[in-house]
Amino acid sequence: MSPMHWDWLVWFLKANVIYGGLLGTAAGMTLAERKVSAWMQYRHGPNRVGPWGLLQPIADGVKFIFKESLTPDGANKWLFRCAPALAAIPSMLTIAVIPMGPAIPFIPGDYKYFSITDLDIGLMYLLSIGGLSIYGIILGSWASNSKFSLLGGLRASAQMISYELTLILSILAVVTLTGSLDLRDAVAAQSGAIWEWHVFSQPLAFILFSIAAFAETNRHPFDFAECEPELVSGFHTEYSSMRFAMFALGEYCAMVVIASLWTTLFLGGYNVPFWEDAPWFLCIGAFLAKTSIFLFLFLWVRWTLPRFRFDQLMALGWKVFLPLALANLFLTGAAVSYGVKLW
Amino acid sequence: MAEVFFYALSALAVLFALGVVLAKSPMMSVLNLLGSFFCLSVIYLLAGFQFMAAAQILVYAGAILVLFLFVIMLLNLGDISAHSTGFLGALRSTGAKIGVAVAVAIGLALLISVNLGMLGLKPAESLPDGIDGMTGIATELFGRYALPFEAVSVLLLATMVAVVVLAKRQRPGTDARKS
Numbered sequence: 322m323s324p325m326h327w328d329w330l331v332w333f334l335k336a337n338v339i340y341g342g343l344l345g346t347a348a349g350m351t352l353a354e355r356k357v358s359a360w361m362q363y364r365h366g367p368n369r370v371g372p373w374g375l376l377q378p379i380a381d382g383v384k385f386i387f388k389e390s391l392t393p394d395g396a397n398k399w400l401f402r403c404a405p406a407l408a409a410i411p412s413m414l415t416i417a418v419i420p421m422g423p424a425i426p427f428i429p430g431d432y433k434y435f436s437i438t439d440l441d442i443g444l445m446y447l448l449s450i451g452g453l454s455i456y457g458i459i460l461g462s463w464a465s466n467s468k469f470s471l472l473g474g475l476r477a478s479a480q481m482i483s484y485e486l487t488l489i490l491s492i493l494a495v496v497t498l499t500g501s502l503d504l505r506d507a508v509a510a511q512s513g514a515i516w517e518w519h520v521f522s523q524p525l526a527f528i529l530f531s532i533a534a535f536a537e538t539n540r541h542p543f544d545f546a547e548c549e550p551e552l553v554s555g556f557h558t559e560y561s562s563m564r565f566a567m568f569a570l571g572e573y574c575a576m577v578v579i580a581s582l583w584t585t586l587f588l589g590g591y592n593v594p595f596w597e598d599a600p601w602f603l604c605i606g607a608f609l610a611k612t613s614i615f616l617f618l619f620l621w622v623r624w625t626l627p628r629f630r631f632d633q634l635m636a637l638g639w640k641v642f643l644p645l646a647l648a649n650l651f652l653t654g655a656a657v658s659y660g661v662k663l664w
Numbered sequence: 665m666a667e668v669f670f671y672a673l674s675a676l677a678v679l680f681a682l683g684v685v686l687a688k689s690p691m692m693s694v695l696n697l698l699g700s701f702f703c704l705s706v707i708y709l710l711a712g713f714q715f716m717a718a719a720q721i722l723v724y725a726g727a728i729l730v731l732f733l734f735v736i737m738l739l740n741l742g743d744i745s746a747h748s749t750g751f752l753g754a755l756r757s758t759g760a761k762i763g764v765a766v767a768v769a770i771g772l773a774l775l776i777s778v779n780l781g782m783l784g785l786k787p788a789e790s791l792p793d794g795i796d797g798m799t800g801i802a803t804e805l806f807g808r809y810a811l812p813f814e815a816v817s818v819l820l821l822a823t824m825v826a827v828v829v830l831a832k833r834q835r836p837g838t839d840a841r842k843s
Contacts (some may be wrong), residue, residue, distance in 0.1 A: 374820070398689075400691075400695075423775070440714075441714065441798075441799070442714050442715055442718055445718035445719070445722065446718055446720055448726075449718045449719075449721040449722035449725070449726055450721070451719075452722060452725070452726030452727070452730075453725060453726060455726075455730055456698075456730075456733075457732065458735075459733050459737070460695075460733075462737075463691060463733075463737055471737060473735060475734065475738060476739050478730050478731075478733060478734040478737070479734060481730065482730055482731060482734070484726070498736060503800075532824065536748060
């Protein structure tokens, strides 16, 4: 085969491996969520399907497919059917730019980064496409023609807009240090010793990003879009079967993507600390290990903290996090332009 | 090939724009606007302006239109066709006048930019790595165009304050000058 065909084959392989990994992780997260909550509450959790309940996600998936899909009377049928796809697709698309491994010789002598695509403006792409997943939630909630759904969608839109500012400003502080929107450059800037990681040079941005990530993915303690004590089930109250599953899939994929972004920006990406030219499988292993730390954090926080109040969330976002993120960006910018080495 | 895409996307963008005006429900208007923005963004991509395309999606689709949707849902605007006054009535409305004014302004801007020589203006000179390089955009925006850029942001701030003042309703029994 000609070199061009090889390129296509490698690309096809990478895309399949990464998307398989993403969807597999999302499915595994549904099980992990129930298992972790069970352990934290001194229970066993699902343990009937397969060894240790490992096949539970498959059983759930089969059940979702065979359930009846209801469309409420008075719903806007077209939007009601589109919304779950709109919620799931953007978060799946964003994984494409995350570099998960170093240059790997897929074919001897031909090195390719282990990410589906390499964009110079990878971060911009990730933020802009990732920001679109809110449309699924808003349109689904509006099209349901139900007051609980509508309230959930309203809250989701207000919350996402507010916390996206904090998220982007905290990312910009890291971008200022790296001087590039390319995620591969962010990883390269953190190679070598562990104190090169941006979590040490940008501790405030790290904390702000972590908190905003919870709000952006609609996770506990900020899951006001569904908030079951008040809104039945929030924006997906009227959804059943696979359409409901698509919303869940979108949420879990968004969690995986934001955890990988967290790893890439702050925890050195796929770098193995103190070992600059580690073999590629160790690098990918390091990436997966760091990402799963944050995924576990999502679950840990969910089953530990009580939910906030909506006005508390908004006040926190606009009056505390946004000024802090702006100040951090300003200080970082000043330090970089006057050549002060922060770390 | 790129030209075929360009014309197809432009036609689609115009169709979506028509949809914004003609849609009966405000929600559908916003969705049409979203479609139009997407077509524009792909046109930018075709022209090689990656940053512009991403910024278009990030700012307009990801933030501004979400705010539109937020307001529409908050006010729960229903079908507006019930109180429309027919074609002639629509032509006499304030909206139509503003629309005509904007169309004329855009037409003039097009004419001027096509015949730049007429006013003795020069088009922006191309940069070594193209205007689209991040460095190129940043240098232009915060160098040569720093003053207009800041002026625009002050204008936006003033607009925001004005909207807050206008939208703040007077409670009966309170004096505006005191509060």
